[in-house]
Amino acid sequence: MPDRSASRATPLALTYVLPIAARTSQARALTGYLRRLARTVDEVIVVDGSLGETFEAHARSWSAHVRHIRPEIRTTNGKVAGVVTGVRAARNECVVVGDDDVRYRRAELARMLRLLQTHEVVRPQNFFRPLPWHARWDTARSLLNRLGDGDWPGTLGVRKSVLVEAGGYSGEVLFENLELVRTMRAAGGREAVPLDLFVARRPPETRHFVSQRVRQAYDEWARPGRFAAELALLPAAVLAGRKGPGWLLAAAACSVAAAEVGRRKGNGRAVFPASSALWAPAWLAERAVTSWMALGTRLLFGGVRYRTSRLRNAATPEHELRAKLQERSATEPA
Structure with a gap:
């Protein structure tokens, strides 16, 4: 019989890209999550647009576990520069991009990988954990969005070759996730919106x-x-x-x-x-x-x-x- 524990321990053939640009060190908030990701997927890339001491603090905390790099390009919407840099640097075809407040578990990443075998862009659904009052308020938006084509989360799955072939996507827009999905579809990519693939997200401060x-x-x-x-x-x-x-x-x-x-x-x-x-x-x-x-x-x-x-x-x-x-x-x- 196959060794199921060994199978679970095998890193998934995914690159996880986390774009960040922080004013103060996020080492306390993210180090544990990044270490867990590094054990779960083949590669984790943090594209860090933070300046000076903040970048150096992140490097000291994370470089032993992930690839910690600077953005290679500049865009008005800085997140786009981080995403494009990370996707280009990825050594895997299947890439998951997640904001710094997103918290994946292995099962969710494994399903993203499966969906990326048959689709070029995957849009899962976020839910807030924990739930302060303003997260409950914003959850109503998610529920109403789910009546149509699904909510827009802080994470997407993409196939590297399609995005690179398209030349990336515009960093001069506000709704960057929609811009990325539209670019992938315009390049001939197929989109998956699994309404039952839920990924936790930390709520913002009030x-x-x-x-x-x-x-x-x-x-x-x-x-x-x-x-x-x-x-x-x-x-x-x-x-x-x-x-x-x-x-x-x-x-x-x-x-x-x-x-x-x-x-x-x-x-x-x-x-x-x-x-x-x-x-x-x-x-x-x-x-x-x-x-x-x-x-x-x-x-x-x-x-x-x-x-x-x-x-x-x-x-x-x-x-x-x-x-x-x-x-x-x-x-x-x-």
């Missing part, structure tokens, strides 16, 4: 959560139909309120019911508590206001603030990416 509200609403410039629907939330609520509070209560009840459907899809009840759907009215009320703030940000300032600059574009339309790749292919020598 201050950071608050600072992301308008920025997340601005992401929807990349999906005009969805953005228009979110802009319609506020006038719809005003009209409903004029008809009486019962209309608002009915709308809130419908949003809870919709979120509950999202919670039940893909065995979501395994990771999303039963109370999660109750936060849907709060999240929709937030988005009803922040969508208009995002619109004002675009019209008045030309884009949303990202670190020390502003980004105008949320993501590139997929037909434009496809046209650019076709033009590039036509001009390259045979």
